[in-house]
Amino acid sequence: MATFPEDDALVGEYAVPDDVRPVVDRVIGFIEEEVLPYEERHGDHVGGPLDYLDGEGLLKPETRAMQAEIRQRSADEGLYALHLPEEVGGGGLSLREMFYVQEAVFRYGTGHGSGVARAMLAWTEGPSPALVHLDDAQREEWLDPLVAGEETACICITEPGAGSDVTAVSTTAERDGDGWVLNGDKRYITNGPFADTAQVLARVEDADGPAHERMAMFLVDTENPGYEVGQPNLNIMMDGITSDVHLRDCRVDGDHLVGEVGDGLPLALSWVNWRRSGRPGMCAGLGRYLLDRMLTYAKEREAFGEPIGTNQAVQWPIVETATELHAVRDMGTRMLAAYDAETSLSDLDQPATARRKLSMLKYYPEDRLFDWADRAIQVLGGYGLMHAGGVERVFRVARNIRIPAGATEIQKRTIAKTLGLE
Known part of the structure; x- marks a missing residue:
């Protein structure tokens, strides 16, 4: 083949x-x-x-x-x-x-x-490990169409006033007979304009306890008149799939609750951890693409009568990228295997050592990918700045992914906390 x-x-x-x-x-x-x-x-x-x-x-x-x-x-x-x-x-x-x-x-x-x-x-729009917690009837209605690729989803966590601090969400869920009424505003929702189903994180108004124990996850059909797509969020990647989402007296049935009240935060983090776990492979794949582009250009482009790859100033960024790719691949595969042996993404009670692994696996490969993309543009020179060069979009993607699913600084904070530094 x-x-x-x-x-x-x-x-x-x-x-x-x-x-x-x-x-x-x-x-x-x-x-x-x-x-x-x-x-x-x-x-x-x-x-x-x-x-x-x-x-x-x-x-x-x-x-x-x-x-x-x-x-x-x-x-x-x-x-x-x-x-x-x-x-x-x-x-x-x-x-x-x-x-x-x-x-x-x-x-x-x-x-x-x-x-x-x-x-x-499957990516953000696909079936997440959080949905493994649905009961049989819920799986048939909400999960099976996603697995079959017949429908897409979005997850509504981030708000204008709640990003890294997920417990600060202000979207509310009020009991209404056998169902619930959701009200709130979500921002930077990937696939928000096009999703068939939404997973909405909300704060239950009449629940007791601290903020993290009052949160719940709800399933919403986006045809629901209370689900409104807001303005597009035109981001650095120009992905064309991100927007605000508004919930206006959005009524859902009682069986649209995922798990129990109090499961909302760990369910949301299950989704977030899914995205974090995919970063090493994504970064390694894009890194190899960038390395190929650099090598090809360095061998074919000539300056002053010689291929530019004969110049050490061009060689070193390529050498550094090739070396670091090995490090990211080895780190990614070994640490993911260790995570697999310890727990799973669908486990709502993640051990501190597992959380530390995922935070390391998110921020470190992302930082390296940003370096690799920057080097690729520099090696390709003016051609690297052009769309035709094939690397400028990777640079924009590399810059973007250091924030969604937990900014780099949040990952380092988690690592420090699990090392006993807080």
Whole structure:
């Protein structure tokens, strides 16, 4: 089968273990045989820098239709929800195994920002480990369509006044007979404009105890008249899928509560930890993409009669990136394997050592990816600043991901706390 073209000097450097190789080969095969030809056939909607966005900065209907097509094809092949347990329709892969899958997907870069290739793998819009806690009836209604790639979701945690401090959410949930009424404003909600279902974190008004014990997670059908999509949030990635969300007397039935009152914060963190656990593989994949771009350019571009790669000023950033990639891959796979042996993302009571691992695995690979992307632009020079160079969008993605799912500073604070420094 086809494999991603890699510089001869790197063949075998970043190997995939034999136990994971079959599923990684399936993922690569799907991308090269299904996704890339599909994107080429629909180049009118994703071929240019911003062809995938409409006048408001949101994804065009045509682009969203392309994502939906790839998502459902991937689900049909059993690839979309590899991260979930088999008992809920997922692939049952461990976090260590998912590292190699994430790496393979992002090995192809970020495309044009349309997210068509990335749509083959569940991301923010997909089924999260938090939904494993649904009962059988709830799973059939809310989880199964997500696993099948038929619907998408969003999670409404962040608010204008509540970011890193999740316990500061002001969205309220009031009991109303057998149901609940939600009111509040959410901000920076990925897939907020297009989701079929929303998972909303709210504070229960009549609950007792400190803030974290009064929080609950609710499932909301976005066709609910109380769910309103607000203004688009036009971010540095220009992803076209982020917006405010408003809940205005949004009434939901009693069975739309996930778990119990008091489970809201750990459920929200379960989702957040899912995103953190995927960062090492994502960063390693994008890092390898950047390294290939640097090597190719350094060998082909000439200045003063020689390839620029013969100059130490060009060699060193490439050498540093190649070395650090090994460190991130080794750190990611070893620490994820250790996390797998200790607990799982669906465990609502995370040990301090597990929290520390996820915080380290989020901030360190992200910081390295930012360095790699910055070096790639510098090595490519003026061409690196151009969209055609293929690295400027990775730089924007690298800068963006250091904040969502817990800013770098919050990760370091968590690490310090688990080391007994608070």
